[in-house]
Amino acid sequence: MKEISQYLFIAKLICKERIAGLNDSEKKRLDSWRNESGKRERVFLDLQRISTEELEKRYDKVDVDLKWESFKKRQQQRKRNIRMGVAVAASICLLITSGLWLWLGTLGEERVVLAEQGRQNNVCLVLSTGEMVDISNVGQEEVKLDKGTKLYEGNRLEYVRPDSLHKKELEFNQLIIPKGTFYHLVLSDGTKVWLNADSKIKYPVSFGQDKREVSLRGEGYFEVAKDSTRPFIVSTDKMDVRVLGTTFDVNTYEDEGKSFVVLVEGLVEVSAGKGESRIITPGYMAEVNMHDVQAKIQISKCDPEHYIAWKNGNFSFRNASLTEILKRVSRYYDVTVIREQVFEEEYYTGDVSSDVSLESLLAVIESSTSVSFKVERKIVYVHKKRD
Numbered sequence: 001m002k003e004i005s006q007y008l009f010i011a012k013l014i015c016k017e018r019i020a021g022l023n024d025s026e027k028k029r030l031d032s033w034r035n036e037s038g039k040r041e042r043v044f045l046d047l048q049r050i051s052t053e054e055l056e057k058r059y060d061k062v063d064v065d066l067k068w069e070s071f072k073k074r075q076q077q078r079k080r081n082i083r084m085g086v087a088v089a090a091s092i093c094l095l096i097t098s099g100l101w102l103w104l105g106t107l108g109e110e111r112v113v114l115a116e117q118g119r120q121n122n123v124c125l126v127l128s129t130g131e132m133v134d135i136s137n138v139g140q141e142e143v144k145l146d147k148g149t150k151l152y153e154g155n156r157l158e159y160v161r162p163d164s165l166h167k168k169e170l171e172f173n174q175l176i177i178p179k180g181t182f183y184h185l186v187l188s189d190g191t192k193v194w195l196n197a198d199s200k201i202k203y204p205v206s207f208g209q210d211k212r213e214v215s216l217r218g219e220g221y222f223e224v225a226k227d228s229t230r231p232f233i234v235s236t237d238k239m240d241v242r243v244l245g246t247t248f249d250v251n252t253y254e255d256e257g258k259s260f261v262v263l264v265e266g267l268v269e270v271s272a273g274k275g276e277s278r279i280i281t282p283g284y285m286a287e288v289n290m291h292d293v294q295a296k297i298q299i300s301k302c303d304p305e306h307y308i309a310w311k312n313g314n315f316s317f318r319n320a321s322l323t324e325i326l327k328r329v330s331r332y333y334d335v336t337v338i339r340e341q342v343f344e345e346e347y348y349t350g351d352v353s354s355d356v357s358l359e360s361l362l363a364v365i366e367s368s369t370s371v372s373f374k375v376e377r378k379i380v381y382v383h384k385k386r387d
Contacts, residue, residue, distance in 0.1 A: 121178055121334070123155065128171035128205065136181075149205070158186035161206055170204040177218070180334030182310075187214075190225035191232065194311045197331045198253070219251045221311045238288045239272035239297070249308050255327050260287035262307040272297050315352045315361070322346045322369060326382070333358045336379045343384045346370065 013030045016022060022030065122136040125145075135151055145151060148161030157175065177183045177199045185193040188206045195201060199218025213233040224232045226245030234241040236252045238259040246266025252259045261270055262285045270286040271277040278297045280286050285302045289295035309316035315332075317325060325348060326337045332354060346369045352361055362373040362380065374381040 121180070123178065123181060123183060124176040125157070126174040126176065128173060146205075154184075155182060156184040156186070159188040159205060161188055170206070170208055172202055173205055174200060174202040176200050178334070179331050187212075189227060189230075189232075192223040194221040196220065196310055197334075216250055217252055219249070219253060219310070221247075221249045221308055223247050238290055239270055239286075242269040242271065243267070249304070249311075251307075253331075254290060256324075257291060258287045258289055260285050262302060262304050264304045264308065270297055309351070310354070313354050315354055317348050317350055319347045319349055322348065322365075322371065325365065326380070329358070329361065329380070334378070335375075337382065338379060339382045341382075341384045343371065 010030065010033050013022065013026055016026070017030065122134045125133045125135050127133065127146075133145070135157065148159060150158045150160060152158070175183065175185060175195070177195045177197060179198045181197055183195045185195060185201065185203075187193065187203060189212055191212070193201065193214075196219035199216070199220060201214055201216050201218075201220060203214040204212075207230065210230065211233060212227070212230050213235060215235040217236070220234070222232075222234065224243050224245050224247070228244055232243050232245070234250050236250065236259055238252070239261070241248065241250060241261050243266060246268060247264040248266075248268055249262045249264070250260075251262075261268060261280070263280050263282050265282055267279060267281060268286075269277055269279050272288045273294075273296065276297055278286055278299055280299060283301060283304060285300055285307070287298050287300070303318075306316045306318055315328065322345060329335065330337050335358065348365060348368060350364070350368070352364055356364075358380075359375060362375070366372055370385050372383050372385050374383065
């Protein structure tokens with residue numbers, strides 16, 4: 001237990017250094033720990049890949065020791081003997097400070113949590129006043145919104161008010177889409193946005209006179225209303241997308257390891273890093289590595305239909321790793337995925353309707369790979385098939 005506590009303390013020091021800095025005593029202790037082995041230095045470098053914005057959001061809100069005690073109790077209930085090492089301590093810190101996938105690299109067992117069930121199950125609209133409105137139950141109960149805002153059954157929110165061309169101060173709302181849900185948003189200028197599961201978008205309830213700008217985390221498909229006088233900008237953590245009127249998909253899921261834009265129609269200007277910008281045409285994508293602060297924009301040809309299949313109610317996999325597939329499964333069906341044994345990564349190509357049940361989709365994947373699945377409530381266990 002003493003060794004585990006030490007590793008948790010070191011993990012918290014690494015996070016604290018990124019956010020607020022360390023005092024001389026803390027820095028000396030962290031440097032000493034890093035210098036003891038190359039493995040520890042790699043753990044330190046892995047934690048540097050998380051944005052300080054994400055760390056800051058979660059660092060002060062989560063009790064690491066409480067999370068650790070909860071984790072221990074769950075393991076004791078399973079009556080397993082577990083030996084935890086530095087990789088586990090760092091992984092726990094990664095989970096509670098950044099929301100990344102938790103890879104439990106234990107010494108005594110092979111179980112790995114690939115993807116976790118979402119904590120929030122309702123679609124939430126955060127108004128400019130800070131008030132949070134649950135808009136999941138349209139048709140079952142009355143949901144009161146401001147004049148000029150319409151809410152429809154079938155997960156659709158529409159703004160029908162005129163743009164604030166003469167107002168200096170814009171009012172911003174935020175729409176939060178949990179795992180297991182999709183949503184359709186129509187902005188005040190007529191721009192249509194389809195939001196994938198586990199996504200957030202912040203936008204003005206009425207756009208100003210100079211530009212139309214929204215910020216996105218997760219994935220969104222945009223059909224931008226044409227307006228030659230006011231460019232439309234989608235801002236993300238790694239890049240900005242600037243258009244006048246076009247159709248494109250933006251993906252910023254952190255577990256994907258990259259942010260990318262796929263262009264369906266029109267022209268798009270993508271900006272990232274220190275002043276770098278590229279223009280892409282239909283049938284091309286621009287991507288940026290999330291884990292490399294020096295990464296440049298990479299342009300490549302692609303099939304847009306593959307990337308926007310989710311918007312049309314389909315899963316489309318092209319040489320996708322099993323890990324990647326299961327992360328998508330977790331987002332769509334809002335389940336936790338646990339790999340029970342170590343096995344080589346496999347790749348899958350195919351198209352499946354997302355209208356199928358979780359069990360049916362897993363059966364399709366199971367028929368083409370060397371793994372099998374067991375579903376218990378909201379948990380999917382992945383096993384290697386027996387010979």
